[in-house]
Structure formats: C-alpha cells, structure tokens
Amino acid sequence: MQPSDLEIARATPLQPIAAIAAKIGIPEDAVEPYGRHKAKLDIARLSHVPRGKLILVTAINPTPAGEGKTTTSVGLADALNRSGRTTMLCVREPSLGPCFGMKGGATGGGRAQVGPMEDINLHFTGDFHAVTSAHNLLAAMIDNHIYWGNVLGIDVRRVVWRRVLDMNDRALRDIVQSLGGTANGFPRQSGFDITVASEVMAILCLARDVDDMRARLGRIIVGYTRDQQPVTAHDLKADGAMAALLAEAIKPNLVQTLEGNPALLHGGPFANIAHGCNSVIATTTALALADYVVTEAGFGADLGAEKFMNIKCRQAGLAPDAAVIVATVRALKMNGGVAKAELAAENVEAVRAGAVNLVRHIENVHQFGVPAVVAINHFGTDTDAEIEVVREAAAAHGVRAILCRHWAEGSAGTAELAEAVADLADKGAQFAPLYDDSLSLFDKIDTIATRIYRAKQAVAEPSVLAQLKRFEEMGFGHLPVCIAKTAYSFSADPHLLGAPTGHVLPVREVRLAAGAGFVVAICGEIMTMPGLPRHPAAEHIHVDAAGNIEGLF
C-alpha cells in the first residue's frame, strides 16, 4: 500500500536550503534563511534577465474527484530536472484558514510534494500575516481619518475597504463596527474577508518590484466622498507604511521538492475575485535562474489560464511557451454525468462524454497561441480503455495526452510528460492576450464569456453597466477584467458540467481593484469569507512534546 503523504514527507530528509540555493546558482548573499529548509531571496541581489521557458500547468474544471494540478506541477518540475534541464517550480503559498476547515495541505501529494509541509501550511515565512497587517492598517487609518475630523470627506456609507483575517470565520462576514460611543468612532456596517481575497494580496502578486508595489498600494480606492469622488490609500498616506509591512513579504520563498529541486512558493490570491497566480516577482526571478519554469494558476483553465494570460502575463510582460492541461479519468467521468460514488467502475462512454470539457480547455489554450499537452493524472481505478478515450479526444485536436504516475513514482512517472513539454516549449509559442486594452470593460467581459465560456453573451443590469461606464470615466477603462464565477462549470451555474453552450453570463456586480489593476466582474455567489465545517480539521490537529505537528493532513 502507498504510504500517506505525511509518511512519505517524513521519510524524506530535506536538504539544507543553502544547498538547494547553490544548486540553482543563487549567490549565498541573496539567501535569507528562515529555519533550515526555507529561505527568502533578496531580489536586489539577483539578476532579472529572463532566460527560461515558461510552462503553465492548468486543468479541466475541478470536480470533487480531484485533479492534482499542484501534484502534477511538482512531478513535472522534478522530471524536467531529472532529465538534465535546470528547472524551477513556481506556485502559490497555501492559505492558513482553510487548513483548519475541510482540506489538508496544499503542497502536492504522494511522491510529488514540496516541503517542509507543516511549515508551508502553517505560518511559512509570514507573508500572509504581512498582507493581513498591511490590509488592516489601511482599514484602521480610514476609520481613524474619519474619527479625527474627516478632512478628505469620506462618506461613511461609501467605504469599500473591509478588513481581513486568514481564518475561516463566517461570524465576521457582516458586522456593525464602531459601536460603544463617541470614543470608538462612527458606527457603520462592514465585515471581514479571508486574507487571500485582499487586494493587497493581488498587488503583492502583480507588483514588478518594491516601487511598483508601493505605487499600486497607493492607488487602492478605499471609498468615496458624498459626491462620489474616490479616496485612495495614498490620500490617507497609508501606502508607505503598508509597503514597509510588505518589505519582507515581497521577497520570494525558496523551498524544495521531495526530490531536492528548487521551488518558489510565493503569494496566493484567490482565483475568483483575484487572479489566482503566484507572484510576478517569483516567476521573473525563476525565469532568470532556470531554463524551464513550471508554474500554475488556480481552478480550471477557464478561470486560471485565462487570468494568467489576460491579467498576469499582460501586466508583467510574460509569455508562456507551453501549457499542460491536467485531467483525470475520474473527473472526466463526473463531467460525463457519473456520480462520485460510481467513479471506481469502468465507464468508457462517460469518459467520452466528459472529454468535451477537456477538449474545450484545449481549444481555449490554443486561442492564446500557446501549445498544449494533456497530463492524465493516473488513479488506480483507471482502465486502459478509459485512458485511450482521453488520448483520442486530445489527439483529435492535435494534442498529446500522456499518462502520468508522479503521485506513486515521483519524477519517474512524469518523464514522458517532461520530454513532451520541453519539446513544445523549446519550439516556442505565439502568445497574445485574448483582447486589447482598448476594448470597453463590458466588451472585455463579453469576450471572455463568449470565447472562453462559450456563452451566448454576458448580461448585466443597467446599474452594473452604469458602474462600468463610471470606472471608464474615472480612467480605468484600459484595465483587464477578472471574472469571479464558479470554478465547477464553464458557465455561472456550478451544476452545468461538460461543455455547455447557449448559457448567458450574468454579471451581478462589478468592483474596481485600482491597485491590483483589474475590474472584478462578479457572476454568481462568490464567498470571500469561508466558514468552518461541522467537524473542523482543527479538532484533530495537535503538537506533540517533541514539537511534531500531527493531524494537519
């Protein structure tokens, strides 16, 4: 029997982080150790001249069956290294809050993991805490400004900046604050989001350097005056202190895979109301250090890859050379109408029916001019006939689908994938974002809706359209859009699996993230502060006398 993720991790001694840094050619004076197996990289002491090929790992729409995108990213990076190609992995840091709810860690699985897993899943190097502090300092400075006379004339009804905690805490979603009398300010309704939903997190991940980060922080709109003029973080003189709080957090975090290959884990914005990718700084740092950089984006390719290309690559001037679309036979079966309980039984027809989901993601990636390969993340219940159906579906679109066994075998299980990906990447891509900056905001939303989601159209109430018009009048019409919708379907309806057409994308609300540099279009119910389940994972987590943390996975 395959040992558990935790057993594998504990049985694999990690190398000193200085050795990992040396392996990838990072000068010693650029390595700031955090414990024995984590380090921050001093970006001021590193080259930023890109030399590597950029490979995006994305996936079909997620299902409860699991796809294993991070696991595949780790396996691919390990296999590229094993083949003699100098490769770095670049992925997001996990959020602390959800660790205590339903899910386990977010550091891969089986023999394709990054470590040290306990550290990474708990406080890691403190980046998320820094984001929380910077976000909440701005919140405190808003109410403090109002308290001391409100010279800027902020309308207390129009404060749009909430607070954040890296915690699943439904009780904080909707609060009334500043109660208790004059000493505590002016009562108003507000609330908390989880830290990964903070615009500060998106800024940390899109900033090119410290100066760009500060400028973006300054552009954050915290609210409006009674005559609807925006008030920014810079108006409140909060941007400098926020940047100081983020001065360490902006440095990428170096860790290692269980096979001893270098990995940067840095930043972790939500993939719905934000863009869902690790930091630009980590990616550009890796591209200067390695010949191949394996990165990923949140959720399926409809959200993750689209935002990676239209937001992150656009803003940072990056261009992906190849994409890997992760699929599993199980998840395709679910897309083909099979219930979770029935997944173990062979069902070739269901795989064939569900493969339309994979095919559409292939087509979508190709729309960006990026060549793709499909990684079939192997499960023990997959049959040869089922796998063959996936291969055929991909081949019909000129794409290889390769069976990967990294979970059980580590890099040996992704050797074929690595060769295929390297071949594609070496040939290069003709990348272009899907739409021009000059398109109107609504037309950008509609372009994504019709070309990526294959909806008939995007629809919005007049009030939403008026709001978009207002953002354009304010000078933000050139921004890309960031769609917040369910991850489970191409549509806004989480139950519409496969490859739906004819649906409409209902835009309920739009928000301006002037610092991050995108306009969020909220389509459907989006939860920005999760709750804990009936039996939270926290109930089973403990630390023994020797300091070992148990129950986190």
Added chain:
Amino acid sequence: MQPSDLEIARATPLQPIAAIAAKIGIPEDAVEPYGRHKAKLDIARLSHVPRGKLILVTAINPTPAGEGKTTTSVGLADALNRSGRTTMLCVREPSLGPCFGMKGGATGGGRAQVGPMEDINLHFTGDFHAVTSAHNLLAAMIDNHIYWGNVLGIDVRRVVWRRVLDMNDRALRDIVQSLGGTANGFPRQSGFDITVASEVMAILCLARDVDDMRARLGRIIVGYTRDQQPVTAHDLKADGAMAALLAEAIKPNLVQTLEGNPALLHGGPFANIAHGCNSVIATTTALALADYVVTEAGFGADLGAEKFMNIKCRQAGLAPDAAVIVATVRALKMNGGVAKAELAAENVEAVRAGAVNLVRHIENVHQFGVPAVVAINHFGTDTDAEIEVVREAAAAHGVRAILCRHWAEGSAGTAELAEAVADLADKGAQFAPLYDDSLSLFDKIDTIATRIYRAKQAVAEPSVLAQLKRFEEMGFGHLPVCIAKTAYSFSADPHLLGAPTGHVLPVREVRLAAGAGFVVAICGEIMTMPGLPRHPAAEHIHVDAAGNIEGLF
C-alpha cells in the same frame, strides 16, 4: 551632537546570528536562523539546568518624561559582558500595532540598543501573528460550534472570548457580529482587543514547555452555559490546533545588542490586564546559558515588579537575585509636581519631593526579600545637586544610586552599575512572594493594595465580591491576582503622583484567566484596544527602492 537611534543602529554592523549563538555556547543544531540576524532557539536541544543569577530591571512610576528601562537593561547587560561576566538580556518583543501610532520602536536607544531594530519592530519572527491566529481560531471555533447545533450549550450572551488584532483600531472595540442572515450565525455583541492583551499571549509567556502550553490553552474559559457552567477551549477541541499554531512561537528569539551581546526577545503580554514579562521559557533558557540574566517587567515596580514576583516567579519557580530600579531626575521632578515644559530647569526641591516615589519602590522591592540598586538614567539637563538628592534618598534606605550614561556611552556608561549589581546578585537574595496561594482572592488584592500601593484598602461592589467567590467555588481560589490599573500612580488615579497614602483601590471588575493562571482585577479605565492618534506615525513610514524602512523611529 549625539546621532539619532537609527543613525547609531545603521552605523553599527551586526554580527551573523550564528556568531552570537556560538559566543554564548549554543550548539549549532539548536539555532534556527530567521534571516541573518535573528534566530529561534530549539529548546529541545538546550539544557534547562539553571546556573545564572537573575536580575530584574524595574522602574519608578512612568511619566511622560521617560525613564529608559529597556535602554538601561541593554546597557547593564552590555556592561556585565564587558566586565567578563557571561550575561544574557531577556526582554519582551514589541507590539506591531503601536509602531503605527504614537511611539517609535521598543528596542532601547542611543548606544544601548538591540538589533535589527526594523525587523524587531515589524513582524520579527512572527510570534505575535501566531498568537493572533491561535486566539482567533478559538473564536471562530466558538461561533462555529454554536452554528452547528451548540451541543455544549454555550449561552451566546455569555461568550467571554473576544477576537484580537495586532493593530491600533478603535473601530473594532465594540462590534455586532454574525449579521447578514442564517448562514452567518447568531448575531451577538463582541469586539477586538490588541494581540498583546490576549490570554494566549500570557499563556505563551507563562508556559514551561509545549505540554504545559497546550494544557493551559485547554483551560481557557471561552464562555458559560445558561446555567453558568464554564466551557473551555478543550471542550471545543481547539487546544491542539492552537498549540500547533504556536509551535514555532514558543521558541525564544535570539538577537544581539549593538555591542554584539546575546539577547532573547520573546513574548510581550500587556502589563495591565496581563503580567507584562517576557516568556518563562526565554528566562529559563537564558539562566541555563549565562551566569547573569538581565530581565525586565512592564511599567513601574508597583505593577511590573509585583507581577514579576507574584505571578511569573511564583508559577515558574524563579527567584530574582537582585533588582535595578531605574529613575531619572526628570521623572522624579514630575513626581515632585513640575510640569513637563519646566523639566530642563534645575529644581532640587522638586527632585527631593518626587524622590518619595523612588523610595517607596525601593521599600516594595525589599518586601520581596530582593536587594536593589538604583540606576539614575542620565539626561543632559541633570545637575550634580539634583543627582545628589537622588543618591541621598536611596542611601537613606541602604541602597546605592548610580549615575548611568549608557545612552551616550554604551556599556562604558554602566560599568559602575554592573559591578554593583553583580555584587548584590552574587550575595543572593531571600526571595519570597508577597502572599500565599491559600489567601482568598480578595485578600490577595487587598494585600497588594495595602502593602504595595499603600492604599487604606481595596473596595469592591457586592457583585464583584460575589464573582470572586464564584471563581473560588470553581476551584480557582489558589491563583495569584493580576491588577489592571493605571501605571502612572501607586493609586488607581493617574494624577496622584509621588507616594500617595490614604487612597482606596476600587475593583471595578474581575476576570478569570484560567489558562494563564491568574485572576485579573480591573481598577479604573483600562484600554485593551488602543486607537491611532490624529497624525499616526504610519503616515511617515515608507520603504525605499533598496528595501530600507524609513520613518519607523
């Protein structure tokens, strides 16, 4: 002209933290570096057999004139080291929140500082963030338990566990949470305190080891049922996950003074509603490593030294060998009735009048069987005649008062103090806490009121007395008491300077900190969530392109 604290700090290169660790004999495998100049010590790899002398640095009642307790602690530790005595400094970590408000850093000043000051004053090694997370996880688990059926029968009106942030944010003092409908829980009134006011912080600082910490976390009372039975963190199964969140935070932080001597900065509970001392683990670790350990306690000796001896030493089995009482001519003048604007002018009579404050602190320290020496922290405006008055006042009680110039001169300025302190400590003390565990809770409060504050008596409403009785019935009568009162006076009235008598100590409210292991007696207005001033320091803080943080001091 003396350069600024920041200029001095920047002009003094810090040694690699490994070199500091080696100097004090810490084995390399016990050092977990956090950057180049900070490390956590793996206490499992260190001896815990005490060998050192314990020296407490305390002070007269604080005034706006400043006393320089931390600066004196640093100067004393440096001078003891300079004299050839192996010495460690043990002090609290500063809180992040206040850095953005009024005050600058809390790392000493002049030539008596610890570094790296920017890191220490911002996130340092993340301990306070870990306390915030552990505290708020418990809060989330309380509301989550109620949400999912409330099997324990928690009365939503009787939840006593609030939330915390390491931020000065008056808007969060008093909130209504869980608004917005059934999905968000049961609306109730609550609020946030600053992290240093968290019982989790007090627990971190009083725990002897990881197991003791977990047991204490489990004993936290979060609320009561409708029939007033206590519900604990252990009942909610939150203690294990909280301990996991604190697994790194419990390890002491090693840094250095600007003279390259080892310092442990660890923990930072409030000195009013908590006991105001660095962690027990840091102190015991230092006592096993060094021949002399210099530590301090918050505010003046009436609060700080009293709690250090009656709470920390009692619980941890520690015994101080000597005490240093820091005084300044300026602060004694204020105690003698001089306004702040008049402090620069010589006023021998005012010093004489104010010296009653110093004298009473000397008497109080002696009540614990601990020998004392007075450190006169020198200011440029002090005159010889004024200093002589202080010397005479101390000498009348058999205590030396020694002029110290560590701010301007570093350890050279505290050489005489170091010799005097070492002499006292080498002779040893006859330490005993002021009261027995067996005394009733109210009698403990009254003992402190009459013997330390020299009040006529402590007084309390019948409801408060009934609450104390209830705590005793619950089995907590053996706990020490922790007085929360103004730091500015021996009395509960901040304007009553000098050495008042005949006053009464009004106990407004009592709270049980079952995990920390004390009963808090609140006497007067105590702020557990500060606000920002009209012009917060944050407005002037920024980070330059090279990553240097400006404006923090």
